[in-house]
Amino acid sequence: MEELDEAMSDGAVLDLSGETAGEHATEAGSPFFVSKKAAAVLKHAILKQYVVPFASKVGKYAPDSRVVYLDGYAGPGRYDDGTPGSPALILDSAAAISDFRKLECYFVERNRKNYQSLSTLVAEARQQGLAAQALQGRAERHLDHVLGAADGSPLFAFLDPFGLGITFDALTQRIFGSRRAGGQPTEVLLNFNANAVRRIGGLLTSKKDNPHRPATLKALDAACGGDWWQEEFLDSANNPEAVDRITDGFAKRVGRAVGAGSWTIEVRNRADLQVAYHLVHFSRHKDGLWLFGEAASLAQVEWRRACVPPPSDGMLFNPADAFEQEEEARRLKWIKRIRVNLEGLLQKYGSFIVGDHQAEVMAGVLGEARERHVRAAIKDLFKEGKTSCNGVGDVRKLRVAITS
Ligand SMILES: C[S@@+](CC[C@H](N)C(=O)[O-])C[C@H]1O[C@@H](n2cnc3c(N)ncnc32)[C@H](O)[C@@H]1O
Known part of the structure; x- marks a missing residue:
């Protein structure tokens, strides 16, 4: 346990x-x-x-x-x-x-x-x-x-x-x-x-x-x-x-x-x-x-x-378009939050396996974000030289480590 x-x-x-x-x-x-x-x-x-x-x-x-x-x-x-x-x-x-x-x-x-x-x-x-x-x-x-x-x-x-x-x-x-x-x-x-x-x-x-x-x-x-x-x-x-x-x-x-x-x-x-x-x-x-x-x-x-209402006459915008925009905004917000979580874990452990820290990696976005957002956050950190992990492979098994 x-x-x-x-x-x-x-x-x-x-x-x-x-x-x-x-x-x-x-x-x-x-x-x-x-x-x-x-x-x-x-x-x-x-x-x-x-x-x-x-x-x-x-x-x-x-x-x-x-x-x-x-x-x-x-x-x-x-x-x-x-x-x-x-x-x-x-x-x-x-x-x-x-x-x-x-x-x-x-x-x-x-x-x-x-x-x-x-x-x-x-x-x-x-x-x-x-x-x-x-x-x-x-x-x-x-x-x-x-x-x-x-x-x-x-x-x-x-x-x-x-x-x-x-x-x-x-x-x-x-x-x-x-x-x-x-x-x-x-x-x-x-x-x-x-x-x-x-x-x-x-x-x-x-x-x-x-x-x-x-x-x-x-x-x-x-x-x-x-x-x-x-x-x-x-x-x-x-x-x-x-x-x-x-x-x-x-x-x-x-x-x-x-x-x-x-x-x-x-x-x-x-x-x-x-x-x-x-x-x-x-x-x-x-x-x-x-x-x-x-x-x-x-x-x-x-x-x-x-939850998106069907479009109706007189509407100034198509609710489906607004939905896609809202989803994109959520995606960016989640990735940002996961990045912060990952950076905190890097500071704390230096190196860790994602799947061993599910709650900490997903803190603040639990039940909302998922693997693909974790991967995107890792890839961002990789591009910035903050981790040696390139975000490729089974997300749960990825070892995220500070670049040596
Ligand atoms: C919320 S509905 C189920 C909906 C279904 N799970 C679905 O998602 O389509 C609850 C059902 O449980 C039945 N029910 C109530 N008490 C029960 C019991 N003690 N054992 C088995 N079924 C029961 C009710 O007749 C009702 O059809």
């Missing part, structure tokens, strides 16, 4: 206190209109960007190149308007890598109507030769079945409930705990619901009589692994602070319990709206945390693009 190391940008936290690293990310820049579905755009983009590199990487040494994927709160698979939900997206990913990886998918859904539509999607996928199962009922009820099927193979679990999901104990002991002995790669991406924290936390100070109060507080205790969150809520100056503190506390506690690092990504429906939920990613492996940073950065581009 590496030393405690934590870094934040505006909306991203990378916590390296477990095996390696954790993270919050958001881009609060665009003043533009954002569609109501922008939160789902970010969530789905992260899934799409991450699961393929994850399966490609961990499946390399897995028996039969098999990787198990669990979507514990799957929804209908595809929405009424044809928009893919998480199952449709992942089945596309499974098809895309089917020549070299077997992504075996388990989708659990409690609601009967959603399950029916999910089953149709899964049946189509099976006809195409993909390995997929739709399971009806509560996620917890199917956990043992899926964990049994995943025994000996890498596992990625996506847990995306509307409110509170599986308990802290189910996450740490059943999902992670059951797989520790084999050392099989295990990663979880979960939706930690800020609305639930605000709503349930509000009960602590509410004067209204509420017969469900004790049970509701207990439900959040179970999700958080204890009642520690209550003090955090009461000690916070406002709801955004409470949500941040409780999400961070949750990620750290899970990370400590299972020996994992984590990323925490803020998800909003609009840059100026409060956080709807955080996506928290847990991995016991440094490579997973690095790859997730790449996926989060690419997904943020999709999210920002989804």
